[in-house]
Amino acid sequence: MDTYELDEIDKGILYYLQQDARNSTSTDMAEQLDIAASTVRNRLTRMQDEGVIKRYIPQLDYEKAGYPLRVLFTCTASGAPENICHDVLEQEGVVAVRELLAGQENLHIEVVGTDTQQLTDTAERLRNMGLEIVRSDVLKEQVQQPFNDFGTSIVDGDDQE
The missing domain is CATH 1.10.10.10 (Winged helix-like DNA-binding domain superfamily/Winged helix DNA-binding domain)
Incomplete structure (x- = not known):
């Protein structure tokens, strides 16, 4: 790489x-x-x-956009194809996929939906792809920030060059 x-x-x-x-x-x-x-x-x-x-x-507020339910599925993707993340991301309601390097629970899938039936349908599609859903957690809030190492020296005027 x-x-x-x-x-x-x-x-x-x-x-x-x-x-x-x-x-x-x-x-x-x-x-x-x-x-x-x-x-x-x-x-x-x-x-x-x-x-x-x-x-x-864009960073969206899914609740304000009409998708009040947000769930994090923790899955085991043993024997899954190499491009499983891209295949999962194409599923309705899936907004993020994180593949972990090691461990049994090696795939985190964030899903949004309008109701529990929509989330249940998405979970069924994930199972049909060969994923084992180990846990599902309703997400209350997610906060993120930009990586703070990019450009701080040039922005703050501390450029050494």
Whole structure:
């Protein structure tokens, strides 16, 4: 697996994208980072081409969007095909899949739904894919934050270069 070497400018761009990708324009980021807007656009293109930036997706409040139930299925995917995560993600209601490296309970699947029947149907489809559902937990709240190591030195003005 090849890694892409991020420099401080790349990290600064990623910092601003993580804060608010929707409203972070190349011009705004360039001003904050004291570089040309064309540099930001070129770096964004390169990081997208290299797979560092995979997608831009909104963070949703599923309850406000009409999906009040959110469940985390903990599954065992022994003998599952290599692309099982992508296959699971295509199932109705599935919003996130995490594959763990080791252990019996090696797949976490986050599902949203409008009612228990919808969640039951999704669980049945997962079982039909060969997954064993070990546990299901209703999620109350999930809080996340951007990775705080990207760009802090350039954003805070502590750039050593």
